[in-house]
Amino acid sequence: MKMMKITAFLMTTVLAFGVLSGCSNKNTENTVTEDVKPVEKTTINIGVIKGPTGIGAVKLMEEDENGISENDYNFVIASSPDELNGKIINGEIDIAAVPTNAAAVLYNKTEGEIKLSALNTLGVLYILEKGNEIQSINDLSGKKIVASGKGAVPEYAINYILEKNGITDVEIEYKTEHAEAVTELVSGNAQIALVPEPNVTAALSSDPEIRIALDITDEWNKVSDGTVLSMGSIVARNDFIENNKEAFDEFLDEYEDSIEFVNSDMESASQLVEKYGIMPKAAVALKAIPNCNIVYIDGKEMKQSIEGFYNILYGYEPKSIGGKLPDENFYYISE
Numbered sequence: 001m002k003m004m005k006i007t008a009f010l011m012t013t014v015l016a017f018g019v020l021s022g023c024s025n026k027n028t029e030n031t032v033t034e035d036v037k038p039v040e041k042t043t044i045n046i047g048v049i050k051g052p053t054g055i056g057a058v059k060l061m062e063e064d065e066n067g068i069s070e071n072d073y074n075f076v077i078a079s080s081p082d083e084l085n086g087k088i089i090n091g092e093i094d095i096a097a098v099p100t101n102a103a104a105v106l107y108n109k110t111e112g113e114i115k116l117s118a119l120n121t122l123g124v125l126y127i128l129e130k131g132n133e134i135q136s137i138n139d140l141s142g143k144k145i146v147a148s149g150k151g152a153v154p155e156y157a158i159n160y161i162l163e164k165n166g167i168t169d170v171e172i173e174y175k176t177e178h179a180e181a182v183t184e185l186v187s188g189n190a191q192i193a194l195v196p197e198p199n200v201t202a203a204l205s206s207d208p209e210i211r212i213a214l215d216i217t218d219e220w221n222k223v224s225d226g227t228v229l230s231m232g233s234i235v236a237r238n239d240f241i242e243n244n245k246e247a248f249d250e251f252l253d254e255y256e257d258s259i260e261f262v263n264s265d266m267e268s269a270s271q272l273v274e275k276y277g278i279m280p281k282a283a284v285a286l287k288a289i290p291n292c293n294i295v296y297i298d299g300k301e302m303k304q305s306i307e308g309f310y311n312i313l314y315g316y317e318p319k320s321i322g323g324k325l326p327d328e329n330f331y332y333i334s335e
Contacts, residue, residue, distance in 0.1 A: 041069075041070070041071050041072040042071045042072065042244050042247035043071070043072045043074065044071050044072065044073050044074070044094050044095060044240075044244075044247065044248075044251060045074045045076065045092065045093045045094045045095070046073055046074065046075050046076065046093065046094065046095045046096065046097075046251075047075075047076045047077075047078060047083075047084040047087060047088065047093040047095070047096040047097065047098075048075060048076070048077055048078070048096070048097045048278070049077075049078050049079070049080065049081060049083075049084065049097060049098070050077060050078070050079055050277065050278055050279065051196070051197075051198060051278070051279070052121045052124045052196065052197055052198070052231070052232060052288075052292040052293075052294065053097045053098070053099070053120060053121050053231070053232035053233075054077065054097060054278040055262055055269070055273055055278055055279075055285070055289065055292060055294055056097075056120050056121075056255070056258055056259040056262055056294050056296070057075070057097065057255065057258055058258065058262065058269055058272035058273055058275075058276055058278060059257065059258035059261040059262065059269070059272065060073065060254050060255055060257075060258040061073070061075055061272065061276050062272055062275075062276075063254070063258075069254060070247070070250040070251070070253075070254055071247050071250060071251060071254075073251075075276075076093060077276065077277055077278065081098050081099055081102045081152075084096045084098060085098075085102065085106060088106065088114065088235065088237060089106070089109070089110055089113075091237065091239075093237075094236060094237055094240040094244075095117075095234065095235070095236045095237075095240070095248075095251065096234070096235055096236075097120060097232060097233070097234055098232070098233060098235055099152055099153055099231060099232060099233070100119070100153065100230045100231060100232065100233045100306060100309065100310075101152060101153050101156070101313055101320050101321050102152075103116050103233045103235045104116075104310060104313075104321035104322050104325075104326050104330070105320075105321060105322035106235060106322075107235075107322065107326050107330050108321070108322030108323055108324060108326070109322060112238070112327075112329055112330070113237060113238050113239070114235045114236065114237055114238060115235065115236055115238060115241060115329075115330060115331065115332040116233055116234075116235055116302070116306070116326070116330055116331055116332060117233075117234045117235060117236050117248075117252065117298065117332040118233065118234040118252060118255070118256075118296060118297060118298040118302060119230050119232070119233050119234075119295060119296075119297040119298075119302050119305060119306060120232045120233060120234055120255075120259065120294065120295060120296060121230075121231045121232025121233075121292065121293060121294055121295065122217065122228060122229060122230055122231060122293035122295055123215075123216055123217025123220065123229040123231060123293055124196040124197045124231055124291065124292050124293060125149075125153075125154055125157060125158075125194060125195070125196050125216035125217070125229075125231075126194075126195065126196070126197070126200045126212050126213075126214065126215055126216060126291070127140070127145070127192065127193070127194055127212070127213045127214035127216065128185060128192070128193045128194075128195060128200060128203055128204075128210055128211065128212060128213060129191060129192050129193075129210070129211060129213040130185055130188065130190075130191050130192075130207065130209050130210050131191055131209070132211070133191075134192065134213035134214065135213070136214075137161065137162075137165050137167070137214060137219050138165065138167065140162070140167060140170050140192070141167050141169055141170065142169050142170070143170060143171070143191075143192055144170075144171040144172075144173065144190070144191075144192065145158075145170060145171070145172045145173070145190075145192045145193065145194050146172075146173050146174075146175060146181045146184045146185065146189075146190040146192070146193045146194075147172050147173070147174050147175070147181055147193065147194035147195070148174065148175050148176070148177060148178040148180065148181045148194070148195055148196075148199075149174070149178075149194075149196070150174035151320075152320075153229075153231055153313075154194060154196065155172075155174070156313055156316055156317055156320050157216060157220060157229060158172070158194055158216065159316065160220075160223075160224075160312060160316050161216065161219045161220060161223060163316075164223035164224075165223065172194070173190075178195050178196060178199040179199060179202075181193045181194070181195050181199070182195055182199050182202055182203045182206070185203055185207075185210060186203060186206045186207050186210070192213070194216070196231075197288045197291045197292045198279050198284055198285065198288035198292070200212065200288070200291060201284050201287045201288040201291070202284060204287075205284065205287070216229070217229050217293065224308075224312065225308075226308070227308035227309050227311075227312055228305045228306070228308070228309060229309065230305060230306050230309050231293075233306075234252075234255070236248060236332070241332065249334055252298065252334075255296070256296040256298075259294055259295065259296040260296070262289065262294055263289075263294060266286055266289045266290070267286060269285075269289065270282040270283070270285035270286035270289065273285040273289075298332075298333075298334075299333050299334065300333060302331065303331045303333065310325055310326065311325065
């Protein structure tokens with residue numbers, strides 16, 4: 001009997017404890033639920049350019065559209081750097097993908113109000129020929145080239161390479177648009193052209209007689225003492241970074257992931273490139289991406305990679321980077 005009473009007492013105690021515990025858990029769960037608040041995302045306005053410098057952002061565009069990105073991204077897709085320059089100067093855009101020389105020009109023009117945050121594109125320039133005569137850089141001597149990119153990296157890069165090789169008799173006719181230079185080549189009005197991807201792929205697809213004669217990145221590497229030919233970069237406004245550092249660093253992490261996706265899954269990336277209007281056709285994008293040298297380089301490695309390039313541009317043509325070399329404050333190195 002005593003044992004039965006003890007057993008009954010223990011069972012009653014256990015049941016009572018269970019009820020109390022259940023009530024306690026329920027209250028705790030209710031309290032947690034009531035305290036949880038939606039995470040407020042930072043709105044970030046981003047400008048990218050159609051072509052190689054814009055390709056790296058496509059996965060991030062898709063994640064933003066699906067509502068799974070860390071921040072709320074508003075993308076502006078431009079046809080040329082000029083469309084973005086004014087917007088980043090006046091604050092309409094917080095972050096922009098621009099040519100590397102344009103990044104330095106913006107820094108000098110705004111008296112230090114932007115920072116270089118990452119490199120996203122290396123060399124994308126190629127010499128195309130309709131024929132089979134150009135086998136080395138020296139074969140350009142005495143020839144006429146149609147080109148695009150006057151006043152930008154293409155002009156400075158080809159002139160620097162020719163000068164370093166002692167070639168002084170090349171005639172270069174600049175066209176306003178990359179596509180215009182390709183049209184001249186395809187139509188037979190020109191035999192040699194200097195154009196970037198994805199226009200290279202477009203030209204090769206249009207005419208089987210056109211071939212890649214020279215890779216300008218290779219030619220640059222031969223004469224530049226290890227300096228990297230850097231064509232595209234990410235810049236951001238100082239005031240945005242200062243007021244939203246955590247969100248900005250999250251953007252850089254997501255952007256790096258996006259670039260890794262582009263390089264590892266080109267088939268899927270090419271579909272997104274077409275979807276978001278970075279290039280008109282996925283099939284062309286798929287062929288072009290391997291030649292676009294899309295990268296993600298930030299921090300001290302970025303600074304070390306680009307300083308030599310800026311020194312070369314400044315030595316050749318100071319106005320190409322805004323008249324003076326950027327100082328230490330130009331480089332964003334997260335701590």
